[in-house]
Amino acid sequence: MADEHAQATAVRTAAHAIADRLAAEKDHLTDLDSAIGDADHGANMDRGFTAVCDRLADLESDDPAELVKTVGVALISEVGGASGPLYGGSIMKASQELEGGVTAETTVAFAETYLETLQARGKANLGDKTMVDAVTPAVHTYKKSVETDELSPLEALAKAVDAANRGLEFTTPLRAKKGRASYLGWRSVGHQDPGATSTLYILEELLAVAQDELGEMGDIERDATADVDPSDVQVREESETEAKDAVDTAATEDTDTEVQD
């Protein structure tokens, strides 16, 4: 149970870190959205994650899957517009992957389901100048880092954040093909996508929380059954749990884009 409690704490810590970051970036996100959208992305995301923190505070649960689902539902009900169902619906759906516990494997499944849901809902492809352009490379990088390169989830998350950042930069020269920006046609070229930007902020906060919690020893168990070994050092267990949660969250956020690599 200590393991689950640590995971739950990590989810809550990550939610607050994201809420603080989005509050700080609210005006910047609004400026980005003013250029090619309807100038509400900053306020909507700020309001959404404030609600996330409120709802998590009201929820007495140490079940990471339930907590992450609550994050999604809060975003669905508070963000509105397209970002509500895109962010919230994808997180909610992907939270089911964590029902068996938070491990390297389930965080990969979480990331993949997030991306699949995001694409199914938004019908956007890579290169359409949407969240998908940041999420896709992040999810693919995370999966490859964990499964093929056998990196720790924390290391994999760091690589995923780098990938999301490159994906975000890639949105600037693109012509929008989905979302409200698409109605601007060529006039959308030269502007960074707001949704991909908020995605990166969320991933960066997940990574920061994971690094804080895990420190140098940080890593998530690769095997779900292994990480409950009572002989494990308690501190290590907690660190692992938090890292996993962070990764999960990051993966969730990433789901918007399809990766081509």
Add this chain to the structure above:
Amino acid sequence: MKKLINEPSSVVDEMLDGMVAAHPELARLEGTEVLVRADGPVEGKVGIVSGGGSGHEPTHGGFIGDGMLDGAAAGEVFTSPTADQLSEMIQACDAGEGVLCVVKNYEGDVMNFETAIEMAEMESDTTVEYVITNDDVAVEDSLYTSGRRGVAGTVFVHKVAGAMAHQGGDLEEVKRVAQKANEHAGTMGMALTSCVTPEKGEPTFDLSEDEIELGIGIHGEPGTQRTDVMSADEIADHLTEAVLDDLDLEDSTEIVTMVNGMGGTPLMELYVVNRRVTSHLEAAGFDIWDAWVGDYMTSLDMMGCSITVMAVDDELKELLAYPVETPGLTVTGNQSGGA
């Protein structure tokens, strides 16, 4: 702009309270902007639900009642309801036979309904299906839409699905007839004036005194062309031709028509339009089985109308004629809505 509005931010909330006060057969799901049948869910019946932005009254809540909708979610003006409220509605309208959602094709509505269906299925054992309506023949993509927009023809879909569910049709049958109605319907609208949204308080778009907009959407989103003012007959001819071109019906096909007001046009003028629509279609060799005239799918206070033509077979005719009693549509005995 003078309006019977207290606060723009509370207009939807106050409208819903007013509807329930007028129609005790409706009830509001607590803490939501969802209206449901007060006596629902109805045992042994598939639930039929709809929803979308407010400002299209009597759509959607005005069509709740025996033989039509079981629930309707009201978003803010021209804004999709949120998925959590849609999910609550879906679960509240499930009597164990499943629920069909009728969704107009706007990106926000579709995304929120799809998310709501996933929520409902995660939180309960409800079986949910949905049909996306896209009867507007005017434009392929528009401000809020990929593909065609769902407009007034959606009311036919509500009617047909509701009748099938009331007769005991299962979820699959109800979905089938809803899709059938959508596929056989085409609509084209026009505006004489812009609508005024409560929050903005001024016209959404500029249309000068001597201009009209053809192919307008129900949120004031752009149509196909802006032209000099035409006569009622010329407008009726233009809209009817546009729909017929798209539907490509065979001669002597039986059809039902709808001349739908956009909210700010007197019924008198809608009948003037209907006169021409009817004579135009009869001259073209079609058999008009029934003609609906009225405000069914409005756009706040926009002046203008839309014309819908739906080809009908025996099954659709029976379902359209099936009795229904709702605030926005009543059909009694063996007669249809417009008769």
